Amino acid sequence: MYNIMSPKAEEFISHEEILSSLAYAEANKSNRPLIDEILAKARKRQGLSHREAAVLLDCDLEDKNQEIYALAEQIKKDFYGNRIVMFAPLYLSNYCINGCEYCPYHAKNKHIARKKLTQEEIVKEVTALQDMGHKRLALEAGEDPVHNPIEYILECIRTIYGIKHKNGAIRRVNVNIAATTIENYRKLKEAGIGTYILFQETYNKESYEALHPTGSKHDYAYHTEAMDRAMDGGIDDVGLGVLFGLNNYRYDFSGILMHAEHLEAYKGVGPHTISVPRLRRADDIDPDVFDNGISDEIFAKIVACIRIAVPYTGMIVSTRESQACREKVLHLGISQISGGSRTSVGGYVEPEPEEDNSAQFDVSDTRTLDEVVEWLMEMGYVPSFCTACYREGRTGDRFMSLLKSGQIVNCCHPNALMTLKEYLEDYASPQTKSVGDALIEKELDVITNPKVRQKVEDYLQNIHQGQRDFRF
Numbered sequence: 475m476y477n478i479m480s481p482k483a484e485e486f487i488s489h490e491e492i493l494s495s496l497a498y499a500e501a502n503k504s505n506r507p508l509i510d511e512i513l514a515k516a517r518k519r520q521g522l523s524h525r526e527a528a529v530l531l532d533c534d535l536e537d538k539n540q541e542i543y544a545l546a547e548q549i550k551k552d553f554y555g556n557r558i559v560m561f562a563p564l565y566l567s568n569y570c571i572n573g574c575e576y577c578p579y580h581a582k583n584k585h586i587a588r589k590k591l592t593q594e595e596i597v598k599e600v601t602a603l604q605d606m607g608h609k610r611l612a613l614e615a616g617e618d619p620v621h622n623p624i625e626y627i628l629e630c631i632r633t634i635y636g637i638k639h640k641n642g643a644i645r646r647v648n649v650n651i652a653a654t655t656i657e658n659y660r661k662l663k664e665a666g667i668g669t670y671i672l673f674q675e676t677y678n679k680e681s682y683e684a685l686h687p688t689g690s691k692h693d694y695a696y697h698t699e700a701m702d703r704a705m706d707g708g709i710d711d712v713g714l715g716v717l718f719g720l721n722n723y724r725y726d727f728s729g730i731l732m733h734a735e736h737l738e739a740y741k742g743v744g745p746h747t748i749s750v751p752r753l754r755r756a757d758d759i760d761p762d763v764f765d766n767g768i769s770d771e772i773f774a775k776i777v778a779c780i781r782i783a784v785p786y787t788g789m790i791v792s793t794r795e796s797q798a799c800r801e802k803v804l805h806l807g808i809s810q811i812s813g814g815s816r817t818s819v820g821g822y823v824e825p826e827p828e829e830d831n832s833a834q835f836d837v838s839d840t841r842t843l844d845e846v847v848e849w850l851m852e853m854g855y856v857p858s859f860c861t862a863c864y865r866e867g868r869t870g871d872r873f874m875s876l877l878k879s880g881q882i883v884n885c886c887h888p889n890a891l892m893t894l895k896e897y898l899e900d901y902a903s904p905q906t907k908s909v910g911d912a913l914i915e916k917e918l919d920v921i922t923n924p925k926v927r928q929k930v931e932d933y934l935q936n937i938h939q940g941q942r943d944f945r946f
């Protein structure tokens with residue numbers, strides 16, 4: 475039975491409710507009055523239910539689809555402006571006891587060399603990331619209680635926050651590790667993590683169990699209820715995601731929105747981010763065996779409909795996607811992207827040789843961070859290295875209420891310009907620097923409050939003279 479307030483996975487993600495929503499969406503995909511009604515509700519920018527969003531996703535009226543895209547674009551502009559927050563993944567260890575059918579790190583894959591970074595190697599990796607200009611990392615590790623116990627992850631976090639190299643600093647460490655206990659989530663919170671990220675992969679229990687035949691990840695309920703435990707452990711910001719291509723995309727689209735509704739209703743705060751990865755080719759993994767692949771068009775529609783359904787949730791797209799695809803979805807609602815990523819353990823210091831395929835997945839967008847930053851700016855976006863909210867204690871419901879009141883916008887834009895200026899001074903190529911300095915000059919006009927603008931101009935001058943880490 476569907477119950478949004480239930481602590482049980484199979485009740486807050488109800489299979490019957492999803493099937494019924496999908497049937498409703500299918501039956502109403504050309505229902506103009508209903509679609510107009512849903513769009514009118516969406517224009518109030520207070521979100522949609524999973525069922526309403528499913529109707530928009532299925533909508534086959536061309537003119538209404540154009541309205542959906544236009545609304546997604548407008549909501550993205552209203553809440554996130556033209557800023558795109560930058561981050562990079564850092565792979566700590568590819569030891570894993572699980573048997574995920576779509577991931578080359580699965581325990582039975584004997585082709586890849588297993589590696590786990592020592593603290594000395596982490597210093598080297600993070601120094602390389604700092605020298606690229608990154609300030610925000612997402613840690614990745616397989617599940618292995620012997621090789622990657624929670625103590626190892628905590629030690630890595632401490633090491634990372636402690637590395638200060640030239641003007642570099644990692645100011646926010648997000649963590650993507652296996653579902654764990656409330657006690658371990660509490661330890662992660664105490665270690666000062668930003669967002670706890672855990673991809674559901676698929677919300678369909680039957681597919682989930684088939685795709686995870688062995689290891690502790692096999693337990694659907696334990697995995698699906700992990701975000702509730704993370705919040706019980708004091709973590710305010712959690713990041714959801716599904717791996718599109720594993721299962722029917724319509725099913726997982728409804729599932730992820732039901733999960734967001736559950737967190738908001740049951741824990742008082744919705745997800746901080748939603749990631750939209752698509753299945754990629756990797757060692758020992760052939761995406762062709764999964765027949766649920768989605769086209770770029772459907773992918774763009776998913777992004778637009780998520781943007782409309784949960785306007786307050788950041789949306790992340792990684793370098794799994796090509797430059798062309800990222801370009802297509804950025805304006806529809808993406809607020810965070812990775813750049814210059816390496817998806818193998820130790821890959822920032824020693825990129826993987828071609829024949830040694832130990833990356834978790836093939837990267838489509840292989841450009842350097844500097845190239846990605848310049849590309850964004852050429853398209854009129856402001857790449858942001860901001861981490862201010864977490865450091866000012868604006869997390870969880872405090873963050874959400876500020877965002878909902880529209881006040882956060884007064885912080886984001888100045889912070890984006892100041893952190894971009896730091897990047898330009900410390901790491902950018904001459905070409906990127908010249909594009910960026912001109913962009914900052916132009917974007918100052920977006921700040922309408924004269925006092926704030928004056929302050930930002932002063933801070934930018936201070937940054938040019940060598941000072942760092944100003945924020946609103």
Ligand code: SF4
Pocket residue numbers: 570571572573574577578579580581615616617652691
């Ligand atoms: Fe292990 Fe995660 Fe890969 Fe599954 S997806 S095999 S848990 S690293």
Ligand code: SF4
Pocket residue numbers: 559858860861862863864882885886887889
């Ligand atoms: Fe994100 Fe807060 Fe910075 Fe805005 S001010 S970009 S919401 S960290």
